[in-house]
Amino acid sequence: MSTRQRSRWGLAPIAGIAIILYAAFLLWPLVSSFVTSFTNSSPLKATSSFVGADNYVELFQDPRLYRTLGFTLVVVVFVTVVSNALGLLFALLLNSPSRNYRVMRTLVFIPQVLSGVIVAFIWRSVLNQNGLLNSTLQSMGLTDEAVSWLGTPELATFSICVVVSWMTIAFSTVVYTASLQSVPSELYEAARVDGAGALSRFRNVTFPMIAPGVTISVTLCLITTLKLYDIIAVLTGGGPANSTQSLAFFLVEVAFTENRFGYSSAIAMFLLLLTAVVAYSSTGLLRRREAHL
Amino acid sequence: MTRTRRTVGLALAALGMTAALAGCSTTASTGSGDADLTFMVFETPALGPEFWDQSIENALTDLPDVTVNKIVSPGGDRTAYAKQLQASDQFPDVLASITPRDFLEAGLLEPFDQDWLDENFILPEANDIDGGTYIPPTNSQVLPLVFYNKALFAEHGVEVPETWAEFVAAIEKFRAADVTPLELAGSEPWAASMPLVGLSSADVLGQDPEWIQKRYAGEVSFSDPLYVGALEKARDLVEMEAYDPAALSVDYATANRNFLDGKSAMYPMGSWFTGSSYITPEQAENIGAFPWPTDDGSIVVPFNVGGTTAVSSQSEHVDEATSFAKAWSLDPANLTVLIETDGAYPMFKDRSIEDFDVSVSGLYLDTYAYVTDENSKVSSFGWVNNNDSLAPGMNDALYALSQALFSDGDVAAQAAQLDKEWDAAVGK
Numbered sequence: 161m162s163t164r165q166r167s168r169w170g171l172a173p174i175a176g177i178a179i180i181l182y183a184a185f186l187l188w189p190l191v192s193s194f195v196t197s198f199t200n201s202s203p204l205k206a207t208s209s210f211v212g213a214d215n216y217v218e219l220f221q222d223p224r225l226y227r228t229l230g231f232t233l234v235v236v237v238f239v240t241v242v243s244n245a246l247g248l249l250f251a252l253l254l255n256s257p258s259r260n261y262r263v264m265r266t267l268v269f270i271p272q273v274l275s276g277v278i279v280a281f282i283w284r285s286v287l288n289q290n291g292l293l294n295s296t297l298q299s300m301g302l303t304d305e306a307v308s309w310l311g312t313p314e315l316a317t318f319s320i321c322v323v324v325s326w327m328t329i330a331f332s333t334v335v336y337t338a339s340l341q342s343v344p345s346e347l348y349e350a351a352r353v354d355g356a357g358a359l360s361r362f363r364n365v366t367f368p369m370i371a372p373g374v375t376i377s378v379t380l381c382l383i384t385t386l387k388l389y390d391i392i393a394v395l396t397g398g399g400p401a402n403s404t405q406s407l408a409f410f411l412v413e414v415a416f417t418e419n420r421f422g423y424s425s426a427i428a429m430f431l432l433l434l435t436a437v438v439a440y441s442s443t444g445l446l447r448r449r450e451a452h453l
Numbered sequence: 454m455t456r457t458r459r460t461v462g463l464a465l466a467a468l469g470m471t472a473a474l475a476g477c478s479t480t481a482s483t484g485s486g487d488a489d490l491t492f493m494v495f496e497t498p499a500l501g502p503e504f505w506d507q508s509i510e511n512a513l514t515d516l517p518d519v520t521v522n523k524i525v526s527p528g529g530d531r532t533a534y535a536k537q538l539q540a541s542d543q544f545p546d547v548l549a550s551i552t553p554r555d556f557l558e559a560g561l562l563e564p565f566d567q568d569w570l571d572e573n574f575i576l577p578e579a580n581d582i583d584g585g586t587y588i589p590p591t592n593s594q595v596l597p598l599v600f601y602n603k604a605l606f607a608e609h610g611v612e613v614p615e616t617w618a619e620f621v622a623a624i625e626k627f628r629a630a631d632v633t634p635l636e637l638a639g640s641e642p643w644a645a646s647m648p649l650v651g652l653s654s655a656d657v658l659g660q661d662p663e664w665i666q667k668r669y670a671g672e673v674s675f676s677d678p679l680y681v682g683a684l685e686k687a688r689d690l691v692e693m694e695a696y697d698p699a700a701l702s703v704d705y706a707t708a709n710r711n712f713l714d715g716k717s718a719m720y721p722m723g724s725w726f727t728g729s730s731y732i733t734p735e736q737a738e739n740i741g742a743f744p745w746p747t748d749d750g751s752i753v754v755p756f757n758v759g760g761t762t763a764v765s766s767q768s769e770h771v772d773e774a775t776s777f778a779k780a781w782s783l784d785p786a787n788l789t790v791l792i793e794t795d796g797a798y799p800m801f802k803d804r805s806i807e808d809f810d811v812s813v814s815g816l817y818l819d820t821y822a823y824v825t826d827e828n829s830k831v832s833s834f835g836w837v838n839n840n841d842s843l844a845p846g847m848n849d850a851l852y853a854l855s856q857a858l859f860s861d862g863d864v865a866a867q868a869a870q871l872d873k874e875w876d877a878a879v880g881k
Binding site: 202203204205284287288289290291294305306307308309310311312313396397399400401402413416417418419421 | 533536537539540555556558559561639640641642645697698699700701702703704707711845846849852853854856857859860861878
């Protein structure tokens, strides 16, 4: 056995652990959930019966699916667009090797390393009736009375979009900063020699070169937002009047309020499929765009 | 080869650490006996870890063969957490303050024996569900009461309202004076529902105490004029600007603070608000309370008999779990803490409030009179743990409706939606 082969076999136990963990915490729950989605399983009962595709038939007739799906898609579109646009803007502003910029990049990244629950608690105190935002607006004379940021379906949806974007902008900024730093400076110099202005350099050099970063950032933003739960649970509890329930929130409600594991597993399968389709489509689309650029 | 052995060793160590970490739990153990029980509790500022540890230790005094492992619910929703534990085959032997009805269809709870209930409690059947009591009726609450700021009432010349018309007039007077008439913790769905709980209890159950039973039997519906009338009043409160425009952005702590700071005149809330966790004796001197007003001024008290410990019928040690639950429930030290901090009204037989060594405010004693006086008591709508408890999931529907009333005035459609959700919840 060669040294290289021995080295490979030596790594096998580590790979084995990874495979065991992957199977135990991802594959098994996935298969289990898929099987459960064809049953009337309840968290309160040890036994369950096979109900065929009944859960799926009911799901597509359930108006709550379309309400939560609509809300989820609004948040997904808003967050993906805003966090990528502002993330790119911040990355351009902070793209400098100096120490001050490094500090600022670290500060920008802080929201991403905070737990969603902590972020939601912070923002709840900001958006509360007597919170920082209303106090500021009132002290500046911009509003006479407190704005109900979490009190109407429209404003609560907008507030959630802003809070989620606040977190994901940090991630996008880091991705775009890394992409920008990988662009060879010679390309900019050549563009300058050709008389290209700042806008032209961005359009013809920067943007094509950071295309892989766009693919990564957009795709991960889509996936993160599609399975949004923690921020909603703390910030609005799905309210007012269930208007800010995401698909993931709906799933948990069905499982632990209505005691319907079978039906909630069907929702989980739908969410998984939706996420896979969106992620696969966006990746394919953006990769084709990369090739064109 | 040495390198391979080292790698394998590292891998096994990592696996061992993973297994060890997976075996860790958030429980703390008390006692040293043969029967090893788990007790799911919840923590609040008033009922902290010390309270639970001490109460468990006290309850184990006469149970030398029992050990109790405390499991702390990570959030306020104990019932949901209990379901998660059941789903993962970890249903506790004893559970604190869950909603029993959710677990009864699956037969997960053990009823307490009637003789013990008769012997120890003023209203031994207050928590009866289909002939069984799953939570000992140790204490009670009135919810909602309408708390009011005495100084603001005096300043604006408002008398304590007794009828709905007087209540509306008081609201209009405060609104005209630019004082928020009614405080509401509207961002928290359960708290947003307080006015609707008051209306459903006083107007609906006040006129027909059997209404919930009739709804189970399909003899009445939410779309009937009686319940729609209550919904219309709830919507009227929104339209007459009884609440702050940002009421649905107010959390519970902020609402309590707003009311106690004199920013609002009245506050529909549970009687626990009289406890020291919420109000100091000095603050309590400026606060009064009246029951939710009815059309004719008759007093209807939305009443809820509570309790703490429920026992799992799936426990390997049902007898020991029941003994522990009984000992915990009868320990006067536990109720003393609940009286002082949470404004609980004691329901022990042969033991009045004077028999407890407690320090309570005049506000507590004034509101306790609604429990001890002869008056019309009805189930607090959506809060009781007896035959009048709502179908699983309906509390959430009621909460959502309470918030929806702020933006949707189509009361008939909302009543029809409640009927639809009720029928789905009971499997019709």
